[in-house]
Amino acid sequence: MNLASSSFLGDEMITGGIPINRAGFEPEAEPLIRRYLRIIMRRRYVILGATALFLLLGLVITLLMTPKYTAVSTIEISRESNRLTNFEGVERETGAADQEFYQTQYGLLKSRTLSERVATQLRLVDDPLFFERFGVSSEDPAFEQVNGRYTAAGRETRQRVAGEILRSNLSVSPTRLSRLVDIGFTSSDPSFSARVANSWAENFIQTNLERKVQATSYGRNALQKELAQAKDRLDESQRQLVAYASQQRIINLPAESGDRSAPERSIVADELATLSGELSKATAERIQAEARYVQLGRNGASPEALRNLAINSLRQNRAELGAEYERLLMQFEPEYPAARALQSQIREVDNSIAREEGRVSQSLLADYRQAQARENSLKARVEQLKSNYLDLRRRSIQYNIYQQEVDTNRTLYDGLLQRYKEIGVAGGVGINNVSVVDAADVPEKPSSPRLLVNVLLSLLVGLAVGAGIALALEQLDEAIADPREVERLLGLPLLGSIPKIEDVTPKDALLDRKSDLVDAYIAIQTNLAFTTEHGVPRSLSVTSTRPAEGKSTTALALATTLARAKKRVVLVDGDMRSPSVHYLAGVGHEVGLSNFLAGQDDLEPLLFQMKEFGLVAMSAGPIPPNAAELLTGNRLNLLLTRLLEQYDHVVIDSPPVMGLADAPLIASRVEGVIYAVESHGIRSSQVKTAVGRLAAANARIFGAVLTKFDAGKASYGYGYEYGYGYGRQVAEQG
Template sequence: MIEQQAAQNSRGLLPPILLQYWHTALRWRWLVTGIIAGTLVIGVVATLLMAPLYTAKVQVQIDRQQKQVTKVEGLDAQTSSQDVEFYATQYALLKTRPLAERVASELGLYKSGAFLEAHGLDADIITKKVPGKSEAQLRGGHKRLVVGLLLQNIAISPIRGSKLVDASYTSRSPELSAAIANKWASSFIALSMDRQFASTADARKFLEERLTSLQDKVGQSERAVILYGSNADIVNLDQIRDGDGRTLGNRTLVGASLEQLSQALNAATAARIEAQARAGGGGDTTAEATSSATLAGLRQQRASAAAEYAKLSVQFEPEFPAVKQYAEQIRSIDAAIARETSRISAARTREYREAQKRESELKAKVDQLKGDMDRQNRANIQYNIYQREADTNRQLYDALLQRYKEIGVAGSVGVNNIAIVEPAIVPDRPSSPKMPINLAIALLLGIGLAAATVFALEQIDEGIREPSQVEPLLGVPLLGMTPAVADGNLYEELRDPKSHIFDAYFSIRSSLAFATNHGLPRSFAVVSTRPAEGKSSTSLALAQIIGRTGKRVLLVDADLRSPSIHAMVEGSNEVGFSNYLAGENDWSHIVQETSLKNVSIIAAGPVPPSAAELLSGDRLSQFVKEGLGQFDHILIDSPPVLGMTDAPLISKSVEGVVYVVQAGGAAVRGVKASIQRIRQVNGHIFGIVLTKVGGDAKGYGYGYGYGYGYGYGQRYGEEDEARG
C-alpha cells in the first residue's frame, strides 16, 4: 500500500519536460552563458577577418521539351512527375564538369592569375614548378583546380513553381563574377543545342541499324509461321487481329468441322431422348394413340355396341342370340384396338433405335475430330509462339519506321528550349560576410554546443535530482522531499508552522503514518549514504513535528563518530548514548529535555574507540524496548551507511529506516549499495526522503555537518568536508 502510494506521489511530482529542461539550464547557466558568449565572440572575429565576396546572378528560363528516340506509348508521357525529373536533370546539368570546362576554356581561365586571386589563391601556381611532375601533369592538375573552383562557387537556385532558374557565381572580384555567370548561362544553352543535334544524329543511325535488323527478322518469323502451319496440318480459315495488328486468334478447318458436328450431335441427342421418352409410354395413352383416327373409330364402334349390349342385357338373358351377338362384336372390336395399339408402340421403338444409331455415329465422328483438335491444339502452342514473334517484329518495324521518318523531318530544325531572361550585372556591394547571419549561426552553434555539453555533464552526474527518479532507480517508495534552505535558516523555518520546510516535513510524517499497520512507527532510524545529506536535520525535524501532535518523542544521537544533535538543541554532550552502550544500566539520567514540545534527546556522548563494537551488542535492542515503555516514539539519528557498519546494526533494532538522499548528491550506485546493505541484515526501509531539492547541487548545505570528519573524510573529498 505504501509503495503504491509512493509511486503515485512520484508520478504526480514529475514536472513537465520543458520545466525539467529549464531547471537543467538554470543549474548550468554560467557554463551555458560562457559557451554562447564564446561562440558569439568567435563569430564576430571570424566575420571581421573574412574577405568580402561578390555574387553575380543570371536568370534563365527552361521550357519542357520531350525527346523520343523510340515512340513507345507510356514511356515518355508528359506527367507532373516526369516534369520534376526533367527539371531536376536540367539543374544537375547546370553543375556538370563539361560545362565548367567549356566556361573555363572560353574565358581563358586556365591561364588567368586574376581568377586564382579572386578565390584567395596565389597566382604563381600557374608558373610554379613541382619536382617530379611533368608539364602535362602540371597542366592537368591546374585544369582540375580551375574546374573545381568553378563548380565550388557556382550556385543553382530554381524558383519554385516556375520555369526560371538562377545561376549565381561568387568570388572576390565583382567583374569576374558577372562575366562567369553570364558565360555559364550561354555555355549551357550551347551545350544543350549540341546535345540535341548529337542525339538526333545518333538516333537516326541507331534506327537505321535497327530497321535493317528488324526487316530480316520480320521475314524470317513470318516464313517460320507458314512453314510450321503447313507441317502441322493447321489450315486457317481466318485470323482475328486487334487494332495494332496483333493476332488474337485463328479459326481452323478442324475447329469449324468440330463445331458443326458438335451441333449435329446435340440435335441427335435431343431427338434420341425424345424418342426414348415416347417409346417408354403406354400404347393406348400416347399422343399417337390419342390422335389416331382408326383407334377413334374403333372406340366409337365399341361404345355403340356396348350401349346396345347393356340395353339388351336388361331385357334378355346372356344366352339370348342378340345379346351374344353384341358381346362377340365387342370382343372383336377390343382385339382390333389392341392390334392398333401394338402397331403404334412398335413404330415408336423403331424410331428410338434409329435416333440412337444416328447419335452413336455422330458421337464417334465428334470423338475423332476431338482427337484431331487436341493434336492441333498442342501444335498451336508452338504455332502461337511463332505467330507472336512475327507480330512483335512487325509492330517494332512499323513503329521504328514511323519514328525514323519523323526524326528525318525534325532533325534539320534546331529547337532551343532555354533562354536567358535576366543577364548578370556587376554587383556593387558584397554578398558576404553578413554580420547578422554569422552571429545567428554562431548563436545556434553556441546553443547546440552548450546543450551537448550540458547533456554530457548531466549524464556524468549520477545523482538523483528529481523525485520522479527515486522509485524507478532505487525501487523504494518516496516519502517526501524537502526544499533547499540557505545556511542558518533551517531551524528558524522549522519553528514556523507556515514555512515550506515545515510543510515538507509534516508531509513526510503523514506518509510515515501509513508505513505500518499500527500507524506511525514507534521506533525508526534516519540514515543516509554519506555525510551532509540532511540526515540529522531530518531526524530533528521529524521529532519536532511528531512532538507537536502530543506524542512524547525521544531523539537519540547514535552518530557516535560525529555527534550533532546536542548542538542543534543547545544541549550537552558530556555524557550520552555511548555511556549506556559501554555498560551503564540506568539511561534515564542521560536524557535531556529540550525547548521543543514533547521532545527529549540523548546525546551521542564521548567518542568511543570503536563505535561498531558498542552497537553490535544486545544493549541497543534492550534500550529500544525499555525506551518505548516511557516514550511514544524513539528516533535514532544513525551514521551514514557508506563505509561503516553502524547503520545496518542500528536498523536491526528498530521497526524500520527512513533513508535520506540529497538531491544531486551521492551516486545512484552508492545509494543502491547502501540500501542493499541494510536489507542484508533484514532491516526494513520505510521510504526515501529527498532533501535539498531545487537548489544548485554545489550550493546545498544546511549549516550543519560533520566538521571534524569520521576518519574517512578523504574518501569523499574536500567538497564533502566543506559541506560539513
C-alpha cells in the same frame, strides 16, 4: 499552521500532492513532457550558455567571411524547336522522355567541355589573377610564370584546372514545372560573376547548335543509304514469303483487330478451336443424358420420373388404394370380396406405373444414344483436324521463319524511315530550342555570408548542442534535486521536504516556532502518524547515507515536535563514532549510550534535560573501540524496553549507513527508520545501496525526508517554492 496538506485516503497518504501507497508503494510514472521540462529548467544555464557560445561563434565567423556575389542568368530549354515547317507550328506533347531529356540538358550545362570552353573564351587560362582569386597553388609547374606570364607548356593543365574552378562555383537550378533554368556563378568579384554567367549561357546555346548541325549533316547521308538497303531487304523477304505460301497452300486469315503487328490466323486452327468447343459441349450433354438414364433404375427415383405427372398421379392413386386395403384388412379377411377387388385395382395401378416408367426409360435411353453418337462424330472430326493441323504446323515452320524475317525487315525499315524524317525536319530548323530569357546583371548585394540565416543556424545548433549536453549531464547526474525524484529514483515514500536555511543555525530555527523549518517537520510528524496503526512510531531511528546530510537535525526536530505535542520524548545519540547531540545541549559525553551497552544498568545518570526543546536526551557516551560490537548484543533491546516504560517515544540519532554496521543494527531493533536524503548533494545510486543494506537487515523504512531543499534549484512544474511561509507572508503584506 495549516496541517490540511496531509490527509488519509484508504491505504494511500497524500503528502504535498505526492501519493504514498503503504500497501505496496510504486513510484508514479512521470509524464515525458514534464520530464523534459524538468531537465530544461535544471540545465537552463547549460543550454543558454551553449546557445550563446554558438551564437557568438556564428556571428564572428560570419563577420570574418569574405563576401561572395552570385550572378544569375535565366535560359529556356524547349523539348523541340517550335517551328517545324514553313506552314504550321506544332507543339510537342509532354511525354515520359521529357524528364530524361531535361536531365541530359542539365548534365550538359555542367559538362567539362563547356566549362573549359567558357574559360578559354574569357581568357582565364592565362590569367594569373583568376587563379589567385580562387586560391590555386603556384607549386605546379604549369603555373610557373616567366616575365609575369604563364608558359605555353602548361596551358592544357591550366585549362583543366580553370574548368574545375568554374564548375565548382557554378549552380544549375531548374524552375519547377517549367522549362526555365537559372545558371548562377559565385565569386568575390560581382562583375566577374556576371561575365561568367552570361558567357556560360551563350556558349551552351552555341554548343547546342553545333551538335544539331553535325548530327544533321553526317546522319542524313548515312541514314539514306541504310534506308535504301532496308527497303530492298524488305521487298525480297515479302516476295519469298508469298511464293512459299502459294507453293505449300498455306492460307492464313488476317487478325480480327486489323492490326498488322498481330499474328495471322490459320483456317484449320480456327475450325479446330470451334469443333473442340462443340465436342466439349457434346461430351457434357452425353454425360448428363447418361446420368439421367442411370438414375432411372433407382426405383423410379430419377428426376424425369419424379416430374412425370402421369406417374405421380398413379402413385397417388396407388397410395390411396393401399390405405383403403389396409383399412379393410383390419375388419375382414383378405378373401373378402371388397378386399379382393381393391387388391385387383392395386395390381392394375402398379402395372400402369411400370408401363409409364418403361416409357420414360426408353425416352432417356434414346436421348443418351443420340448424345453419344453426336459426341463420337465430333471426336472423329476433331481427330482429323488435329492431323491436318499438325501437318500444317510442319509445313508452317519455314513459313514462320520467312514471316519473322519480313517483320524484322519492316521494323528496321520503319525505324530508319522515322529517323530519316526527323533528321530532315531538324535540318530545316533555323531556330535553336535554347534561348536566353534574362541575362545576368552585376549583383549589388553579396549572396553570402547571410547574417540572419547564419545567426538563426547558430542559434539552432547552439540549442541542439545545449540540449544534448543537458541530457548527457542529466544522465550522469544522480543528485536528487526535487522531492518527486525521491519516489521516482529511490522508490521510497516521501514524508516531506526540509527547506534549506541560511543566516541561522538549525538550533535557532527549531527554537523559532514560526520558522519554515518547524513547519516542515510538523508536516513530517503528521505523515508519521499514518505509518502505523497506533500513530507515530514509539521507537524510530533517523539515518542517512553519509555524514552531514541532516539526519541529526531531523532526529532533534522530530523529537522537539513530538515534545511540543505533549509527548514524553527521549532523544538517544546512537552515533558512538561521531556524537553530536551533546553539543546542542552544551554538555559533555562522558556518560551515555556506550555506558549502558557496556553493562551499566542505572539510566538516570545517563540522561540529561534539554529544556529548550522540552525533551530528555542521552548522549553517545565515551567513544568505544568498536561500536558495532556493543550493538550486537541484547543491551540495545533492553534499553528500548526500559525507555519506553517511561517515555512515549524514543528517537535515535543513528550513524550513517555506508561503511558502517551500526545503522542496520539499530534499525533492526526499532519499529522503523526515517531516511534523510540531502537534496542536490548525494547520488541516488549511493542511497539505493544504503537502502539495500537496511532491507537486508529486515529494517522497516517509513519513508525519506529530503533535507537542505533549495526551491530555486528545483525543476519546473512542481511549485515547491510555495511553502510553509505562506500565512506569514500574507500577514506581513497585509
